[in-house]
Amino acid sequence: MLGSDDKSLKKAGKALAAGKLVVIPTETVYGLGADAFNPLAVARVFEVKARPSFDPLIVHVASIDGVGRVAADFPRAARRLAEALWPGPLTMVLPKRAELPGIVTSGLDTVGIRFPAHPLARKIIEYSGSAVAAPSANPFGYISPTSARHVEKVLGGKVDFIVDGGPCAVGLESTVLDMTRDIPVLLRPGGMPLERIRDIVGEVLLCSGQNGAPAASPGQLKSHYAPRAPLYLYERGGLAEACARGARAGQAGASAFAAPGRRAAIAFDGGQGRALSATGFFERVVVLSERGDMVEAASRLFALLYELDAEDFDALYAERVQDQGLGRAINDRLYRASKK
């Protein structure tokens, strides 16, 4: 475990340059970093995460100029987005430079690039003297870590260094945007709200992979970010309703409540939390944001999932949140966490 002092950051940068794996804090989630130009180090990232080889990694740079090292082209619209929204939780998919090893991009001729806002991440990348390939620092399919403690729990012993940069401010992964097409395509909703991207580039397509629409990122599998316990996801207002129905029917009326065991609920705000506690169905109710703030809710989601998983609940319950701003990313993660 390394701290945030300059000596530690230099050590982390040097370790990356020497082909080691270094977990770095970013404003979204912790990343499992390797020198993007070292195919052996990148191969270890796939191995440590048990990540399928078809799922490409994001490459992190420490300046807008750094894009030129990994991308073959930097279209005007992408440059405008970079100038307005970087550093920050936005990953842009651009044509890849031939010099970047194919293992990073799973053989694709495009590469996802991000300039993170976290000051420690930026320094470590600079000290590495290279670009840093880094997926989220979790075993494939599990919840992304938003603290060094989470990383230690799920990957401890398998990496060379973990740099502790405190809790991640955004708490959800970056928004991934395909900038290789005429109209940008949203591949993954994330920490940069779609509304802010549309303000700058206008139209953005949502991917569905159906009816000729562009498909999602190779890594956007249906089941992801999943805790061990099953998570039952309801429409807004649907969970409280299901509890009321379950109460009338003596629990067995609502199928998700029929199984015995310890139940926990994830409420969006304080009011919902109190209402769910009052049903008596849940041993524990956690609240994403007492005052109903979407940014705070996003930053706490993964940390609360880690917490509930550690307490060994048998079933988790949540409702979708409002589908705008960071709410899109929260709903996307809750949906995937609910799939097995």
Ligand code: TXA
């Ligand atoms: O916030 C983040 O993006 C974090 C931090 C560490 O930067 N990283 C992260 O990486 O979430 P990862 O590997 O867990 O997710 C990257 C996503 C995957 O769904 C992957 O399929 C997609 O980005 N992706 C990467 N390169 C791509 C490409 N060339 N084309 C399409 N999708 C790509």
Ligand code: MG
């Ligand atoms: Mg991930």
